[in-house]
Amino acid sequence: MQPISNMLMMILVIGILTYGAIRVIQGSLTMGALISFLMYLFQLMGPVIMVSQFFNELAETSGSTERIREMLNEPIEESADDQKVDVAGKELQLQNVSFSYEKDKQILHNINVVAKPNTVVAFAGPSGGGKSTIFSLIERFYKPTSGKITIGNENIDNIDLTNWRHQIGLVGQNSAVMPGTIRENLVCGLDREVSDDELWR
Structure with a gap:
């Protein structure tokens, strides 16, 4: 114009x-x-x-x-059931996981990963190689096109979504600090009160 x-x-x-x-x-x-x-x-x-x-x-x-x-208008994320699982000491596996954001444009091809308890697993590769996508699948922001992700012997899709995400700690590439106190930043996203002792721990 x-x-x-x-x-x-x-x-x-x-x-x-x-x-x-x-x-x-x-x-x-x-x-x-x-x-x-x-x-x-x-x-x-x-x-x-x-x-x-x-x-x-x-x-x-x-x-x-x-x-x-x-x-x-997006539907609220809900689990298939209300099963709660304690993930401590259990093995995380990606079994033949494939994923695509768009049809016929596959990003991940038959990924197999085993993350055993008390070990460190590193994903290294170029930008756009699918590292963040793998974590998005583990956090259940997306569902695999094929294959499955399990914790112990349980498919993560069968675990209560809130329960699953409460057991995941994520430190992003960008350390975002919101306006407010340090305490408010640390307890962001928690749906319960946290004592000072627990916060220090």
Whole structure:
């Protein structure tokens, strides 16, 4: 909208200037009247540009609002049942896990991983290699296209989602600190009161 409105305003300026110059030469219009017309036109340019910017912002806002509506209409994450499992001391396995965000564009191909208790497992690779996607699958933000992820002998899809995520600790690449106290940052996401002693531990 803005380039079109700018072009139209320039055409108007050139048109009035040309027409006014001809009228001034013919003596039917004074130079002062021509300058007055141009000044009025310049005063109109500001509001016209503002209106064009408004339509741009309206189009952007409509797209954002539609996306927010889609997010608000997403169903609440729920587990298949209310089974609660204590994951301490159990083996985490990814068995022939494949995943794709879009159909026919597979990201992970038959991934097999065994993470035994009290061991460290490192995923190393280039950016876009699927490391974050594996963790998203373990956290159940996505479901594998094929294969399964188990803890002990239990498929993680059968575990209560809240119970499962409460037993996962994640330190992200970006250490985000929210406005507020250190305590509020540390207990963020917990649905219970935490004593000072427990917080120190």
